[in-house]
Amino acid sequence: xxxxxxxxxxxxxxxxxxxxxxxxxxxxxxxxxxxxxxxxxxxxxxxxxxxxxxxxxxxxxxxxxxxxxxxxxxxxxxxxxxxxxxxxxxxxxxxxxxxxxxxxxxxxxxxxxxx
Amino acid sequence: xxxxxxxxxxxxxxxxxxxxxxxxxxxxxxxxxxxxxxxxxxxxxxxxxxxxxxxxxxxxxxxxxxxxxxxxxxxxxxxxxxxxxxxxxxxxxxxxxxxxxxxxxxxxxx
Numbered sequence: 220x221x222x223x224x225x226x227x228x229x230x231x232x233x234x235x236x237x238x239x240x241x242x243x244x245x246x247x248x249x250x251x252x253x254x255x256x257x258x259x260x261x262x263x264x265x266x267x268x269x270x271x272x273x274x275x276x277x278x279x280x281x282x283x284x285x286x287x288x289x290x291x292x293x294x295x296x297x298x299x300x301x302x303x304x305x306x307x308x309x310x311x312x313x314x315x316x317x318x319x320x321x322x323x324x325x326x327x328x329x330x331x332x333x334x
Numbered sequence: 335x336x337x338x339x340x341x342x343x344x345x346x347x348x349x350x351x352x353x354x355x356x357x358x359x360x361x362x363x364x365x366x367x368x369x370x371x372x373x374x375x376x377x378x379x380x381x382x383x384x385x386x387x388x389x390x391x392x393x394x395x396x397x398x399x400x401x402x403x404x405x406x407x408x409x410x411x412x413x414x415x416x417x418x419x420x421x422x423x424x425x426x427x428x429x430x431x432x433x434x435x436x437x438x439x440x441x442x443x444x
Contacts, residue, residue, distance in 0.1 A: 223377070252431070261338075261436040262378075262423065275430045309378070319366035319427035322380035 221246065223312050223326035231332045237298040240329045244291050244312030250274075251293040252313075252323065253285060257306045265308075268293050269316035297331075305333045338426050340435035347414050348443055354410045355438040357424030361405035366427040369398055369409055372437070373420040381409075381422075414442040 224243045232238050244251050252275075253265040264277040268287035287293045291312075297304055307330050311323035339358040347353050357367065366385045372378040382391040387402040395412045411418055421439045425432040 254434075259436075262425075262432075262434040264431045264433065267431060277431070311378075317430050319385065320383055322368060322383050323370075323378075323432065325370075325377040325379070327377050 223310060223324055225308075225310055225326040225329050227329060228327065229330045229332075231334060232300050233334050234300055234302060236300050237296065238300060238331060240295045240308055240310075240331075242293045242295070242310035242312075242326055244293070244310075245324055248312035248314050248324070249291050250313045250316040250321070251287060251291065252311045253293070253295050254309045254311065255279075255306045256309065256328075257303075262309065265295065267316065274316050300333045302333050304331065306331060338424060338433055338435035340422075340424055340438050342438060343436065344439040344441070346441045346443065349415060351414050351442075352410065352412045353414055353440065354408050355422065355440075357407045357409070357435055359405050359407075359424075359426045361402055363428060364402045364405075364426070367400055367407050368425045368427065368432060369407070370423040370425070371420045372423060378423060409438075411440070414440070416442045416444050418442050 226241045250269045252267040254262040267275045271287045282298045285295045307328045309328045311325045313321040341356050369381040370378040382398045384400040389400040391398050397410045400407045419442045421437040423437045425434040
């Protein structure tokens, strides 16, 4: 089975721009979660999508949004980029939503640099 | 806000040493604890998912214990090898999402 894939792997943007990141989950997985990692911080939960619906949301401003398509692929969008948005963005998939037993299968991440 | 604390932040050991690190969490409303290993330039990979008080899991030289009443989990590595060098993350499942600690960075010198 192919793993979780994320595109692009690296991205450089300037302040004020917007960016869209893409995540393709493992085949058959319907839940996709997004995380942000910045230096000195652990993985911070952004949101989770399941069956094209946002199920959970972390404590991030409204500039961060996402969506999920019928094939379970997910995109994350950040508008009006700020320097502090520079981070590694990871997505993770799992077979279902809401179960504490489900391990997350992570992608390689997208490294976003905001200049 | 739920705080998941991991200690130590980093650890440097020699090949062959055994080591352990801690994950602490509030003990109320516990559902599950996850351990992940994150090697440099790779993706985090799940090691264990633990749900019951007193749970013990083992995978090769790595094992973990869970105490939900006092709110901690230990991860043990027996006879550390250079390939064990990675950041080890624990996370608590709460409110429908995983809340991660900041990780313990392990470096094993040959």
